[in-house]
Amino acid sequence: MTRMYEFAVTPAVTNIRRRGVEICEVAPDSLGAEMDLETGDRIIKVNGRVVRDYLDFRFQTAGETELVLEVRKKSGEDWEVELERAEGEDFGLGFEQIVPRQCANECIFCFCNGNPADARPSLFIKDEDVRLSFLYGNYTTLTSITEDETRRIVEQRLSPQYVSVHATDLDVRAYMLGIDKQRADISTKLARLLDAGIEVHAQVVLCPGINDKEILKKTIFDLAAEYPRITSVAIVPLGLTRYNTDARLTRVTPEFCREVIDQIVPIQEQLHSKLGTNFALLGDEIYLRAGRRIPARSHYGDYPQIEDGVGMVRSFANEFAALMRRLEREGWSSANNTAGTIFSGTLFAPVLGKMIDKMNARFGTRMIVEPLENSYFGGDVSVAGLLTGQDILQARERVAGEFVCIPKQMLKSDEAIMLDGMKLTEVSRVLGQPVHAVNLHELTTLLLSKN
Ligand code: SF4
Numbered sequence: 001m002t003r004m005y006e007f008a009v010t011p012a013v014t015n016i017r018r019r020g021v022e023i024c025e026v027a028p029d030s031l032g033a034e035m036d037l038e039t040g041d042r043i044i045k046v047n048g049r050v051v052r053d054y055l056d057f058r059f060q061t062a063g064e065t066e067l068v069l070e071v072r073k074k075s076g077e078d079w080e081v082e083l084e085r086a087e088g089e090d091f092g093l094g095f096e097q098i099v100p101r102q103c104a105n106e107c108i109f110c111f112c113n114g115n116p117a118d119a120r121p122s123l124f125i126k127d128e129d130v131r132l133s134f135l136y137g138n139y140t141t142l143t144s145i146t147e148d149e150t151r152r153i154v155e156q157r158l159s160p161q162y163v164s165v166h167a168t169d170l171d172v173r174a175y176m177l178g179i180d181k182q183r184a185d186i187s188t189k190l191a192r193l194l195d196a197g198i199e200v201h202a203q204v205v206l207c208p209g210i211n212d213k214e215i216l217k218k219t220i221f222d223l224a225a226e227y228p229r230i231t232s233v234a235i236v237p238l239g240l241t242r243y244n245t246d247a248r249l250t251r252v253t254p255e256f257c258r259e260v261i262d263q264i265v266p267i268q269e270q271l272h273s274k275l276g277t278n279f280a281l282l283g284d285e286i287y288l289r290a291g292r293r294i295p296a297r298s299h300y301g302d303y304p305q306i307e308d309g310v311g312m313v314r315s316f317a318n319e320f321a322a323l324m325r326r327l328e329r330e331g332w333s334s335a336n337n338t339a340g341t342i343f344s345g346t347l348f349a350p351v352l353g354k355m356i357d358k359m360n361a362r363f364g365t366r367m368i369v370e371p372l373e374n375s376y377f378g379g380d381v382s383v384a385g386l387l388t389g390q391d392i393l394q395a396r397e398r399v400a401g402e403f404v405c406i407p408k409q410m411l412k413s414d415e416a417i418m419l420d421g422m423k424l425t426e427v428s429r430v431l432g433q434p435v436h437a438v439n440l441h442e443l444t445t446l447l448l449s450k451n
Contacts, residue, residue, distance in 0.1 A: 020044035020072060021053050022096040030092020035081050037093065040074035054095035055131055059156045061091070097414075098135070103128030104144045106178030108248050109207055114241035114377065120421060134158035137307050139203050141166075141177060142186040150189060153198055160199035160231070162305075163190070167204070167211040168222040176211060194229040201305055202233040206260065206286075208250040213263070220267055220280045227275050234305035235264070236283035242378030251380060257290035277301055284313040285383070288347045309383065313351060320355050323444045324362065332363055338447065339366035339401030343392060345384040346371040359447075367447070370398045376420055385409035389422025396431055404431060405446065408439040 020042035026032045043051050046060040047068055061067060069081040085091075103126045115123050130149050132138040139162045153161065163186075167173045174184035193200060202223050206212055211219065216235070223233050237252040261282065268278040278299060287294050297318055300311035344352050349371035356367050372395055374381045376388040384407035392406065406427075411417065416424035416437065428435040438446055 018042065020051050021057055023093050024096050025094025027092030027094075031083065031085055031089060032091045032093040035069075035083055037071065037081070038074060042072040043069055044072055045070040053098050053131065055098070055135070055156065055158075057095065063087075098129070098131055100125060100127035100132055101129040102126050103141065104179075105141055108176055108178060108210075108246055109205055109238050109240075109244075111239070113246065114239075114244045114379070114381075116243055116376070120419065123419070130158060130161060133162045134160070137162050137201075137305075139164040142189050143177060143179060143183050145189055150192060153193060154196040157198075159197070160201055161193060162201050162203065162308075165202045165204060165219065165223065165233070167215050168219045169211075169215050172211050172215050176205075176207065194226060200226075200230045202230055203305070203308065204233060204235045205238055206235050206252070207238045208252060208256050210248075212256075212260065216260075216263070217267065220264075220271075224271055224275065224279050227277070227279055232277070232301075232304040233280050234283060234308045234310045235260070235280060235286070236308060236310070237285050237289070239381055239383070240379045241381050244379065252289065254289050254291060257286045258292065260286055261290055261292055281305065281310045283309050284311070285309060285347060288313070288351070294351075313348065317351070317355065319441065320444060323447075324359065327363065337364070337366070340368075340403040340405065341399045341401055342367060342369045342405045342443070343372045343387075343395065344369060344407060345382050345387060346373060347382040348384065365447070366401060368400055370395060383409075386419065388420035389418040389427050390420050392427050392435075393422075393430055399431055399433065402433065404428075404433050404435045405443055406435060406437050408437045408442070411437050 023032070023037055023039055023041045023043065026037055026039060043057060045051060046057060047064065049056075049060050051057050051060065065085055065087055067083050067085070069079075069083070071079040071081055073079055105126075105128070110126065112124050112126055127138060128140045128144065129138065130140055130142075130145060130153055133140050134153075141164045152158065165173070166176050170181050170185055174181045177184055190200065204211065204216065204219060206216065220233060223230050237257065238249065240249060240251055264280060264282055268280060271277065271279045278301070281300065281304070284294060294313045294317065297314055300306075300314060303311045303315060306312055306315060342352065342356065349369050353369040356369050359365055360367060372384075372387050372391045374387055375391055375394060377386055387407070387410050392404075410419070411424065418424070418427075424435055424437060436442075436446055
């Protein structure tokens with residue numbers, strides 16, 4: 001399952017059955033260029049071992065100084081390239097993206113069911129790929145992992161792995177994943193990974209009335225029994241768009257979030273005194289919806305699942321406070337004229353707004369924070385990563401100042417394009433202002449540079 005917040009992977013579906021891995025970039029004067037490798041060539045084997053993707057290439061070349069590459073040239077010729085390299089010397093090659101494996105589940109809460117029918121095809125990709133889990137922290141359910149993949153994780157140390165557990169009660173897990181109990185049972189597979197020293201981070205998508213209350217408690221304690229092999233469990237709320245009409249699903253309300261916090265706090269205390277870590281961490285959304293304070297920095301340890309929206313707000317708040325102190329120390333001008341608009345998701349905007357208000361009061365900046373409603377997905381979708389270009393344009397009358405900042409998660413990871421296909425340049429042209437897509441760290445850097 002791809003994180004809700006990202007759409008990081010565009011599959012090269014046309015390459016799905018081709019052998020080897022395609023070279024997409026050769027740096028000038030690199031080892032690759034010296035070997036006359038070109039874009040469009042495919043590396044089929046390294047030292048006689050099959051290469052399926054760039055992870056294989058990385059693994060099979062690691063530590064090797066004498067290499068024989070079998071290459072299928074773009075022209076169709078087959079080459080055998082022998083090379084020697086200094087230890088750790090880079091090849092200067094860029095490769096095609098990994099084509100994700102698709103899942104065979106029918107999760108009742110699958111985000112694909114919440115897409116408008118005309119959404120871009122990449123939003124319908126039900127990826128379930130242990131390689132992407134290792135590379136980008138995407139979650140898998142391990143329900144259809146093959147023997148070959150399991151062996152590969154262990155052999156290539158594709159650790160950590162991010163696993164959507166949802167419930168350790170098998171009836172509930174099977175129900176949630178829309179599969180039979182036998183497939184839902186991943187205990188043997190999980191044990192094999194853990195026994196091999198693969199670190200696992202677990203996730204629970206919390207669905208009211210389905211895997212909450214006692215089921216949630218059991219899940220947390222079952223997983224915590226494997227600590228430190230299972231490092232943490234992130235508990236994130238179900239998100240429903242206006243297109244989710246499945247009667248089995250109940251929307252997450254502020255009241256529900258408050259109940260969850262009240263249930264989890266004593267469990268965290270209990271686990272903390274036993275394990276030295278809170279282990280079960282609630283997603284930021286749960287605190288924001290509940291109207292409760294985000295926990296302190298120490299609550300999150302080393303932020304094991306921050307990319308899943310667990311501790312992101314705390315991390316930013318602390319970073320922002322540090323920035324304010326730094327500006328004070330450096331004597332940042334109190335008559336600063338920086339004026340601009342920061343767009344954010346509706347849940348985070350009030351939190352960010354308070355921080356920016358303090359900055360304005362202290363330094364004389366005229367920054368405003370504007371919440372962006374999600375008109376594309378509707379429902380209770382309030383995270384920044386699912387906002388679209390249309391959402392910004394609909395808010396154009398609220399733009400003030402000389403520049404606009406939007407959350408970087410709104411863009412595709414490798415292209416300045418949004419979920420609805422609108423390009424950043426287009427948005428900038430319509431608004432008549434520079435639009436910067438920034439993460440929270442880059443936002444502070446940008447504000448500093450405007451001084
Ligand atoms: S069906 Fe389940 S596992 Fe598959 S993509 Fe959807 S949510 Fe993820």
